[in-house]
Amino acid sequence: MNSDPLYQSCNAPEESWDSKESITYLPGFRAKGSSGGQEENVTFFTSVLKEHYTLINSETKEALTWLAKLSPNKLAEMETTGLVSPIVGTSLFDSRVSRDYHKIFQAFGLMKRVEKGAMRWYYPRNLLNLTFDLESLRIALCEPLDSLRFYLSSATLVVVPSNLVDHWKTQIERHVRPGQLRVYIWGDQKKKPSAHILAWDYDVVITTFNRLSAEWGPRKRSVIMQVHWLRVMLDEGHTLGSSLTLTNKLQMAVSLTATNRWLLTGTPTPNTPNSQLSYLQPMLKFLKEEIYGQNQKSWESGILRLFEAEMEEGKSRLLQLLKRCMISARKTDLKAIPPCIKRVTFVDFSEEHAKSYNELVETVRRNILMADWNDSSHVESLLNRKQWKFRATTIKNLRLSCCVAGHIRVTDAGEDIQDTMDILAENGVDPMSQEYALIKYYLLYGGNCMRCKEWCRLPVITPCRHLLCLDCVALDSERCTFPGCGNSYEMQSPEELARPENPNPKWPVPKDLIELQPSYKQDDWNPDWQSTSSSKVTYLVRQLKKLQETNRMIGFPCENMEVMSNELNFSSNKIYLDVPLKYCRKSMNKWSQISLEKVIVFSQFLEHIHIIEQQLTIAGIQFAGMYSPMHSSNKMKSLANFQHDPNCMALLMDGSAALGLDLSFVTHVYLMEPIWDRSMEEQVISRAHRMGAARPIHVETLAMNGTIEEQMLRFLQDGDECRRLLNEEFESNDLDGTRSFRTLHDFAESNYLAHVSFVRTNSRTEKVPSSADVFI
Ligand SMILES: [Zn+2]
Numbered sequence: 001m002n003s004d005p006l007y008q009s010c011n012a013p014e015e016s017w018d019s020k021e022s023i024t025y026l027p028g029f030r031a032k033g034s035s036g037g038q039e040e041n042v043t044f045f046t047s048v049l050k051e052h053y054t055l056i057n058s059e060t061k062e063a064l065t066w067l068a069k070l071s072p073n074k075l076a077e078m079e080t081t082g083l084v085s086p087i088v089g090t091s092l093f094d095s096r097v098s099r100d101y102h103k104i105f106q107a108f109g110l111m112k113r114v115e116k117g118a119m120r121w122y123y124p125r126n127l128l129n130l131t132f133d134l135e136s137l138r139i140a141l142c143e144p145l146d147s148l149r150f151y152l153s154s155a156t157l158v159v160v161p162s163n164l165v166d167h168w169k170t171q172i173e174r175h176v177r178p179g180q181l182r183v184y185i186w187g188d189q190k191k192k193p194s195a196h197i198l199a200w201d202y203d204v205v206i207t208t209f210n211r212l213s214a215e216w217g218p219r220k221r222s223v224i225m226q227v228h229w230l231r232v233m234l235d236e237g238h239t240l241g242s243s244l245t246l247t248n249k250l251q252m253a254v255s256l257t258a259t260n261r262w263l264l265t266g267t268p269t270p271n272t273p274n275s276q277l278s279y280l281q282p283m284l285k286f287l288k289e290e291i292y293g294q295n296q297k298s299w300e301s302g303i304l305r306l307f308e309a310e311m312e313e314g315k316s317r318l319l320q321l322l323k324r325c326m327i328s329a330r331k332t333d334l335k336a337i338p339p340c341i342k343r344v345t346f347v348d349f350s351e352e353h354a355k356s357y358n359e360l361v362e363t364v365r366r367n368i369l370m371a372d373w374n375d376s377s378h379v380e381s382l383l384n385r386k387q388w389k390f391r392a393t394t395i396k397n398l399r400l401s402c403c404v405a406g407h408i409r410v411t412d413a414g415e416d417i418q419d420t421m422d423i424l425a426e427n428g429v430d431p432m433s434q435e436y437a438l439i440k441y442y443l444l445y446g447g448n449c450m451r452c453k454e455w456c457r458l459p460v461i462t463p464c465r466h467l468l469c470l471d472c473v474a475l476d477s478e479r480c481t482f483p484g485c486g487n488s489y490e491m492q493s494p495e496e497l498a499r500p501e502n503p504n505p506k507w508p509v510p511k512d513l514i515e516l517q518p519s520y521k522q523d524d525w526n527p528d529w530q531s532t533s534s535s536k537v538t539y540l541v542r543q544l545k546k547l548q549e550t551n552r553m554i555g556f557p558c559e560n561m562e563v564m565s566n567e568l569n570f571s572s573n574k575i576y577l578d579v580p581l582k583y584c585r586k587s588m589n590k591w592s593q594i595s596l597e598k599v600i601v602f603s604q605f606l607e608h609i610h611i612i613e614q615q616l617t618i619a620g621i622q623f624a625g626m627y628s629p630m631h632s633s634n635k636m637k638s639l640a641n642f643q644h645d646p647n648c649m650a651l652l653m654d655g656s657a658a659l660g661l662d663l664s665f666v667t668h669v670y671l672m673e674p675i676w677d678r679s680m681e682e683q684v685i686s687r688a689h690r691m692g693a694a695r696p697i698h699v700e701t702l703a704m705n706g707t708i709e710e711q712m713l714r715f716l717q718d719g720d721e722c723r724r725l726l727n728e729e730f731e732s733n734d735l736d737g738t739r740s741f742r743t744l745h746d747f748a749e750s751n752y753l754a755h756v757s758f759v760r761t762n763s764r765t766e767k768v769p770s771s772a773d774v775f776i
């Protein structure tokens, strides 16, 4: 140690060694007479070489070989007269110019001096009986240099979705005294820090999943892989995905080295159409869970298949596994959180909107009825198990049409109906008659049902030439329901009916009726938000106006007094109108304590969001939008706006923004449609209903009366009953060895379609009872 107290700290540079003291130990050197190749010196040389890996080029290699091959006599010159620098390469070069290998030689402990234009290498001064350990250097040079140095670290790496970086930062600031934790944020854009900085200069390194993916590459050596972390944490860990398909993100997460591996998620099993458990295995793989995480086969045969087949053993193994590796904290365990008050509000359509919804219902019911009179084994029926894709699209359209009015364009209907008109002519309708023209007009453009007088876009024409809506025609499969008619259809028995489209017909069907109907070629359903008058949004605006009024009572800021506020030098340029000026300053400083009403408005449909935006703007309610396809930087701006601007009352968001945000100051959540995925709903509500919330949270789901939304809510309310029905369905279909529905989701969708009914805004006749009440 340096005898001068000024130079005794670890930070004192080596050059400040007391020149009078002899050096008895130096890495890379050995005592004369001792044997060469000492292990610690080999390690020393290896680490120097690795650290300077980027400097190793052909010239450096030549210089290192020169050094390693020196004879004992030549080596001895370094102690006395100095050894002339190696002349490497074929090109002329000035030995006084610094070369890459100089840095490595110096890192070995050798000293460089230029004397009379020539450069010489020396040992450090005052070495006491030490010599350079050439044998160790030779051994070190034989080791592969491209293996990277590994940094043992006491830091925690936290990987989060990009939109949660700020949340982690502010939470750390809020809960940890300044200076206690050194936090480094490595975002999506930032340039690469070096591995040793990450490992040694920080306690917490926060980065994003995007970064994690970007850092993975087959030949890439990411700096985050050069650190042995104390702890790696994945926030919203279920975003690893639902399969073991090797995404960059998953490969990287699994490859990280850490003593402890943590994973946080509020939704370990997002409710997807495919499987409830599929998200668990990637998470277990990340956690390196010994049995099921490391071996996909044991997971599949040990838990997944048993669980999906609803076998008790699958369930109990899953529970054991979760007990081993999971700590669960539910909201009910946290007494400090104020209650969450949920309610559902049913709203009625405007007449125009109902008409547009009914058009869609009509196509669904027409398809199902005309497929051998509600026979799900007909391949073209929406209820057929093979039609799940078509069914999913139809459901989506039906749900969307509860929020946004739209149209189905029926193109070239003229050609489609000609066959029908020809059959009618064969059966005695005079093509020149008024009746012929009327039927043709009805089939082309729609008209009012002759029985119930309701308008229908695609009426059914009976062989007895009565035009009926689907509700009326469906009342009886054997005869016309027009009052006073009662004409019997030509029935076909299941035996005669069997054909490729329906190998197993279930019941007799009215052959002549079905064959008479035109097969309309339909285009997609097109939502038209600009011209929608949405009852839900009208309701929403009314509620928000009330809340706006409450905010105004607390002392809503007003923009009229900007001039004065500048004089007062307030940080915000707005002050209260209703409050005497002397209170303003005090209140301004207390923005955070003022409990303004703040609202989340959630919708899964972009078209619906557009309507809401349009109507909020007209109503003068300030809001911020945070939904796809907005750029993430704009989403962040919106979020900041909602958080900090007291005028901005509502945040309009979709599922892409629902993950992990802390909006515990929010007081109301409006779910603009029922949400099928319970975990998605939970994610949205949890933005507001979470630790930190000081007031009860009101959650209101809006649904249209009598529509598929009402069916969905009923289904979701009673999950157990639904599963029981699904089981029955399974059992009844086991006879022919096929599973009729892939999942509960699929079953539910099929069920909605089987029971979807028209919405009547001003019933002129008694509403036809629908069989949708199966769940009540
Ligand atoms: Zn009718």
Ligand SMILES: [Zn+2]
Residues within 6 Å of the ligand: 462, 464, 465, 466, 480, 481, 482, 485, 486, 487
């Ligand atoms: Zn009739």
